[in-house]
Amino acid sequence: MKVLKFGGSSVANSENIKKVLAIVSAASKETKIAVIVSAFGKTTDNLLAGANNALQDIDIAKQQIETIKKLHFEIINELIQTNTLEVYEKVNSLFNRLLSIYEGIFLLQELSDKTLAKVSSFGEKLSSFIIANAAKELFDTTHQESNKLIITDSNYLNAQVDFGKTNRNITDFFNTNSHQVIVLGGFISSNEKDEITTLGRGGSDYSAAIFAAALNADELQIWTDVSGMFTANPTIVKQAFAIKEISYEEAMELSHFGAKVLYPPTIQPALRKEIPIRIKNTFEPENSGTLISNNPQKNGAVKGISHIENISLITLEGGGMVGIPGFSKRLFETLSQQKINVIFITQASSEYSICVGIYENDAAKAKQFLDETFSIEIERKKIKPIHVENDLAIIAVVGESMKNHQGLSGQMFSALGKNNVNIRAIAQGSSEKNISAVINKKDAKKALNTLHEQFFEEKIKQLNLFVTGVGNVGERFLAQLHQQKNHLKEHLKLNIRIIGISNSKKMIFDKNGISLSNWKNELENGEPTSLQMFFEKVKEINFRNSVFIDNTANEQVAAMYAAYLRESIGVVTCNKIACASSLENYKNLKSISRKYNAPFLFETNVGAGLPIIDTLKNLVNSGDKIHKIQAVLSGSLNFVFNNFDEKTTFQSVVKQAQKEGYTEPDPKIDLSGVDVARKILILARESGYSLELEDIENQSFLPKESLETTDNQSFFDSLLKFENQFQEIYQKATSKNCRLKYVAEFVDEKANVGLQEIPANHPFYNLEGSDNIVLFFTDRYAKNPLLIKGAGAGADVTASGIFADVIRIGNN
The missing domain is CATH 3.40.50.720 (NAD(P)-binding Rossmann-like Domain)
Incomplete structure (x- = not known):
């Protein structure tokens, strides 16, 4: 015996229902099947909206009935060829009863829980009847209304099941029923007076688990629109993937913290009987989905990451709580009396504070009644007024084997901390199946992706x-x-x-x-x-x-x-x-x-793509001390003076340097020496010395008029004007068998930059093109300096340096 439950998306239209019937047909060839179905699509929401509208305007409610009726009749037309008239009459009769209820709501101007339960039951009554009649044309099928079998108390919208009577009813019905497939509606039940009740949020899943437990089914299958329980919400974490096997406890933890394919109460009846639960995808039936069982295959310490949004944190704190019993009891008693569900609890070991997480829409009411409960202590300043923090979320890392792996909580909080996710509160049970943290709601997506990467995507x-x-x-x-x-x-x-x-x-x-x-x-x-x-x-x-x-x-x-x-x-x-x-x-x-x-x-x-700063950092971090730096740090100036001679003009060479991307957009920044001064300043600071830019002596070779120009055209015009001066500088160096290099020096905690005549025996003499060179004189490199040399300008090498820094971050 197997129990198959199909959710609203699986039965949203006739095409989807055909897929459901094909799945049931294949399964029924192996064993007897109980099929539990939800209402079509969003029918339950529309039924309840119609009931609320009936209070104000019966015509709007009637229009909504017609919309709902149209969907159901379209499905009947597309799925049922025989016995159509009987199906139409039954469905029409149900809609007439629904209309009578809406009219009663309008006339009495009253919408009680009892009436809401009755209204919401029509979705499953209709869907199960229509699907059963469509199935009868394909295989041996019968229909039964689940409210005739599941007996509850009179909490109409969230009824508690009387399992003794319910189990007897189910076993008696199935023992006397010879059909291969029985189709039932989920969600609905009835009390001892035969009044309709409902099983609350996730009620159709719960109904399926009730039937599976009562029948000692071989397997309970939950068919939905995703291929199982995922490592995280796949709409938020694109890299999330389906979990192949998971324990009951892990599934309960994940579903409690927002994994919407399954609701926590669903698991309980099946868990007691140790009935395997399989989550399957109606639209990909060949996919194995997720198997929930007592002894799942062990595969990693963390099974999944989940979260709940729209959480408020309620904090009760004060020195008057320390050593005084009863505060926790009064706190939870007050919340219980107001039917406020507590999702998260943490308490300081000093007993100075207790924090509880609740849904945000309950926060104002919780504060009001808790302030009343503790009004005397608040008035006497033994405790502070109740503090409420809104716009929060709870994120949970779940795995039954986490207790056997050290450092998981450290990994979790380290990963969140690196991404600036602030932790407001933490809870971890002694069983260590779950580590939960309260964070800002705006950080929930980032936190989920961060933790998923940490625990499931460590390779990428x-x-x-x-x-x-x-x-x-x-x-x-x-x-x-x-x-x-x-x-x-x-x-x-x-x-x-x-x-x-x-x-x-x-x-x-x-x-x-x-x-x-x-x-x-x-x-x-x-x-x-x-x-x-x-x-x-x-x-x-x-x-x-x-x-x-x-x-x-x-x-x-x-x-x-x-x-x-x-x-x-x-x-x-x-x-x-x-x-x-x-x-x-x-x-x-x-x-x-x-x-x-x-x-x-x-x-x-400094040095574009050359590893100058990185090398300097490694020297300093390893305990070496920098005493002197000599460098040619401007690829643009080196390019200019390597290409300038008596056959060229200084202006034409500078324009060429700009064209080839060696200079800043404003070439005056390079030629004025400001750019080089900044670079030697950065190296001095990275060496551990405290200098300002104005401390760098700048021996500029440019005429004052050129330095004072305000745009590139004026600057280039001034270079042409002073061509003779530049030629003199060149000829003077050539006459001494020297080459011109713009050199930066840092020594004795002082720095300077300027044009120098470099003799043939100097390391800088043969520096070609736009290359840079740096000499580090340190404790370890006292006589023979550490030398770094290579291309120091140009868009490609600068871009590669940026790229290298990005890779450094990625490898960290």
Whole structure:
């Protein structure tokens, strides 16, 4: 004997019902079958809405009856060819009775629980009768109304089952019934007076479990529109997958915390008889689904992650509670009297406070009555007034084997902390089947995805990037990421997605990831942007492992870093302005990064893609001390002076450098030495020294007039004007067999930058193209400095440096 239950989505229309009949037909060839069906689609909701409308306007209620009737008659027309008239008459009779009830509601202006139960019962009465008659044309079937078998008390909307009488009724009926398939409606029952009652939320599942237990069924199958219980809600966590096997206790924990394919009371009757429950998909019947049993196959410590939203946290606290018995009793007694369900409980070991989680719509009532209960203690200031926190959610990690695995709670809270998910309260039973935490509701999606990645996707880490600036560097960065996407996934186990892109005018976002083959067209049609709007959108999306990428040289963008870091959003930047700003701001950004566990990486601030800052950090962190730094840090200036001679003009070489992407958009930043000064300042600070930009001595070779120009055209005009001066500088160096290099030096806690004549025996002499070179003199590298040399400018190498920082975050 098997019991098969089909939910509302499985019987929403005639096409779906045909699938149900095919499943039942196949199952009935092996054993006798009891089929429990829900109402068609949203019929129960529509019936109750009609009853409420009947209080105000009977005509609206009548219209709703006609809408419901139309659906049922359409299904009859499409499914039943024989005995149609008898089916029509029965269904029409039920709708006439429903109309009489609505008219009674309108006339009496009264809608009691008893009447609501009667109204809501019509959905299952209709669906089970129609489906049974459709089945009769295909295989041996009969129909029975479940309210004639399931006996309850008189709590009309959430009735308690009298299992003694119910089990006798069910066994007597099935023992005397020879049909292969019996179709029954779920959800509905009756009291001793034969008045209709209902089994409450999840009542059809509960009905199925009642029948399965009474009949000692071989298996209870719950057919729905998903292929089992998932590791997390698949509409929120796209990577969630169906759990093959799970224990009764694990299933109860997950269903209690919001896994909607199954309701907790459903499991109880089957659990007592140890009847296996299988969750199956009506639309993918070949899928094995999830098997719930007493001895599931062990597969991982954590079986699933679930959550409940719209939770309020009620806190009772005060020094007057310590050592005084009875406070907990009075708290729970008051909530019980008001029929307020407690979902979550935690108490400080000092007895100073008790926190309970309840549904948000009960919070105001709970506070009112608890303040009354403890009014004397509150008035005497022994305890504080009841404190209520709203807009919360409970997230739960569930697994029966968790108690045998150390460190799971540590992994859970560490992962949440890294993503700035604030924990308001924690509960863990001594059985260790469940670790629950109360968090802000807005963080629920991020928390679910974070924990799912932690416990189920450890091989693949997802990074969500938000990119500002898609000029030379930004465009190359996106191209490199597009090219390497599969490589990163296969070899580094990183799934890197671009969720947002902005330039100075437009921005676009896609929570599923922006196509890197079409982002330019999408951005052209994007919405207007601002730095603040982009930041607010990143916050609103609230993804785990989020990283803000700054490919600009913009001061206003740099000023936003602290805001991102405070949201635990990592920052990767080639923009030197932030790290070369005031020492206070530099230290503040570092501090915020540590406090909020948000990476702040800026390798490309010095040397583009060269590992200069990373090497320096490793030296300092390993205990080495930096005494002196000598460097050529401007790829653009090195390119300029390597290509400038008596056959060229200084202006033409600078224009070429700008064209090839070696300079900033404003080339004066490079040629004035400001850019190099910022770089040596950053290296000095990363070495542990406290310097400001004004402490760097800048020996500029540019004429004052050139430095004071306000636009690029004026700047280039001034370079042409002073061509003779630049040629003199070149000739002077050449006459000494020297080459011109713009050198940055840090020694004795002081720094300077300027153009120098480099002799042939110096390491800088043969530095070609746009290459950079850095010499670190340290305790360990005292005589022969540590040397780093390579391409130090250009969009491609800068983009690769940004890319490398992103990978560092992914590998952390």
